Amino acid sequence: MKFYLNGEEKDFNKKLSLYELFISLNLNLEGTVILLNDNIISQDDFHLSLKENDKVEVLRFVSGG
Template identity: 35%
Template structure:
């Protein structure tokens, strides 16, 4: 199934959750935010939220600094 993550078209298996996607991409981080189709998904829901064909995912990693 096709999705777009951070502007890049990617193929994933059906019923993939946000958490599984981030683990597969090796980008799972405690200081991340994820939006699916312009709506923020709470981190507590990442393991339950199943992605759908043509979803647009934005994964943002926060960096501290001064």
């Protein structure tokens, strides 16, 4: 299954939920916003399965001055 993560093509040999993707990539989701096909996804929806050619964006908020 092919999908895009932050604009980079990824290929997995099995279906994944968003949660399984984040676990497999060891992503810390604290302070992040997740977009799936340009729609904001809440943590309640991390059970959603990725589909062929889905676009996932992981946006991190940082503070500084």
